[in-house]
Amino acid sequence: IATPSVLPLDEGTPPAPDNGASESVPDEDSVPPPVPEGPAVQYRTDGRQSVVRLAYTRDQAPLFGEDEGDLPPDPAVPTDQPPPPPATIVRPPGVKVVPDIDDAWLRVCVKLMPVAGHFALALTIFALVSGASRTFWRGWFAMTVYVWNPAALFDTGYWGQGDTIHTYLLAFATGVLFAVPSWWPLRHLGRWRWLPQFIVPITGGIAGGLTAAAMLTKPQAWVFLPFVLWIAWRRVGPIGLASFGMVAVVVATFIVKPWQDAGTLGDALTVFAALTQVMPSVSANGHNLWWLKLGPGALAVFDSLPVGGIGPILLPGHLTFATAGRLAFGAFALFAALRLTGPLNLRVVLASHAYLASAYFMTITQVHENHQFAAVPFLAAAAALDLAFLPIFLATSIASFVNMAVHDFLWGEPMTALILAEFPSLAQWGIVDGPTLQMANAWFNVSTFGLFSVIFLFRPTTPSQSSRYLAWRARLTMIA
Template sequence: MNDAHEMDSVADRRKFIGFVILLLMCAGVVRFLLAEEYTGFISDQGLFVQWMESVREYGLGGAFAANGNINYPPLFLWVMGLYGDLLHALGISTYAGAISFKFLLILIDLAAVVLAVWLTAGISNYNWRSFILVLFALNPALMTDSAVWGQVDMLHSMLMLLAMMWLSNRPFMSGVIFALALLTKFQAITVLPVIGIWLLIVLVKERNFRPLLMWTIGFITPWMAALSYFGAAGSLGIMISQAYTDAVGFYISVTMNAMNIWFYIIGIAPGTNDTEILAAGVTMRNFGFGLLFISVIGICLYVYRSREESTAVLLKASAALCLAFFMLPTEIHERYSIPALVFTVFVLLKDKRWVLPAGLLTLTVMMNLIIVLDNNVTAGTGVWIAIVNVFVLIWMHRLLWMGAGSGIAESLPSLPALTNEAGEL
């Protein structure tokens, strides 16, 4: 009997390995076809190619001083520099909108799929694991962002995800990876409140200082290396200002094509200056930050009160916080929704009830990107996306409180059951 069971397990594993290989091939082919068919957002890609050449010519340490248009942190520039050196050695020229540049983004996507296979290894149900991998690997929104648009939001999103998944059991590596996420894009700081409250809870409730200590050491290590490198190159101040401080508040519209609450939902046109007074002397910018602050407090309370296991708590809180960051403040770009979508897909590792948010976000993120690429951003084409996004944000917060074990959760109306009562796999 045991022999037969073992044979079945071996056969299942072989089938799954075959499925993964086929999925990787499909993910690569579809991305190549999309990249070949659509040039994407030439402005972004043109800057990336320009930055790549600056890194090749002046080195990573001198690129920021030589090119004042660089406004990304150094990690992606370093990756592009390596890629540019490889293409140069092969005699291949890089052009915006062409496969020669987008191939790098496809490689990053495929590396993310391989990482997803590893991160889902704890799921014993091969069918459910396969569903999650397909939803991630062939997600039309994620493919639109990279293979079509030509952006690299997958890189910092996966680093953010890995930092949260390792926080409870590998705090040192979590700190290292989170530092790398910040060195890739400043948006990664979105999940810092979740990290902070979790480490604080462990410190206070369990009187265990080791996770905080190890995470801090891990976080400092890449930063010390980066600061030392740019300090020796004489470009530390320039790098910090261009990649971080000057990049904040550069755009003053209430929304930069992000279909959130500022996209006609509250009766304000997207191009409105966010420094204008909304009411009672409060600017729209400050009101947006206030809404985000309230959401952060609520999500931190969920982390504090939750009865769920650590990884589930961290993934759900991060998904909700990333979506709140996209939905509530002003000056948000359409692509800032990508981390929220990535986290939501991986919440499915722990809770099947998040299928609806994952599906709806896939739809709204994809349509938001397509409408911007088509230069067709109007109330008629986009307000429905903003409304659905509001619904998803509310739904997410409802799901959080269902797992918080508080009286608030029990007082809220019930949702349709997609799994068992606990929502576990």
């Protein structure tokens, strides 16, 4: 949409647009009504109430007409598309509207928060790994392989997606829960009896606030909520969990307060109800299990349709793609729940977070190319603590980057051509164009997830160390 022109209610009319766009000045009926009396008055009075008018041009019309596949109309022909209604914006004190922002600067501003989240997540990974391993270099390794990860850089620096923010908040909340000793063993010790009861409400409250912020940052964070609650129960006990819930409610209320003050809280909450309707495809270009069944056509198939069958197996007619995806995710989530009921340490928790992110991407319908992002930083941390996860981290990073790059509007065709040119041996496997490359990457990604499942389920909580390994470790330590 064209750059909006902003008109404060107490300042005249907006200047005429100079870009040839048609702009409609609202009549008296379209001006927002006076501010009602109530708690929101002070907030609105301290801020500024403005009317935003969006200028429409013909080349910004919908890409498709009533008949699917129609080309956009000629931009030279005036549009009969009515302008959108005015929107009310409530600005806190000190926030001003800057007119005529350059598009290049706007693109930079849009990416500032994701990039800031990228570095905050990297520092959090360093703190988690170095603290758990008591080794600086393990933390440095985890931070470095994440910061320069091509999938993370593409998602954050190029696309400007906000995946880093909710992942950072979840990682920070996990670190807070492991920052102090577990409440359960300490409660039996007389000299520790009152100290943990004083600490755990603070720990649980901080973790609850961070988790609430993550849940309201991006819907993909909701899949972690039951497991974060279980980890909180095991780490801070009932007292900490109660504090977790209370602080989470307070933080969530504070976050949605601007919408409540503007009278649009209902509109804000519709985002959760509309999750199943925004992109009702079986796979929105995510190279997952469904891509193996439908290939590139998964984007054009509604997830409300029956699955039909898997190979020669005929499934019930009422089993839709969406339902099958949720059932499959529930089955894989039980693997994570199984590991989290055993001995608990930070390595297991980080690996379970990565596994949940990958399982969500592999099974749930409507996923996009970047919805596997959270698996990358959590796998980087888990691999630094246990090298058994290093191959999974490397393979997931490659598959995630290729998934995003080959479907990008600008990078897609050049990236596909570059990969096919750099690896001519792919032709003997039948990988000769974009669709075959996408299918190959889907097989690679799904195979990686299968190997991840095996390692995640059977890897001991504490890596085993043979007597021979311990003997050589002692000798090398003495030599050093």
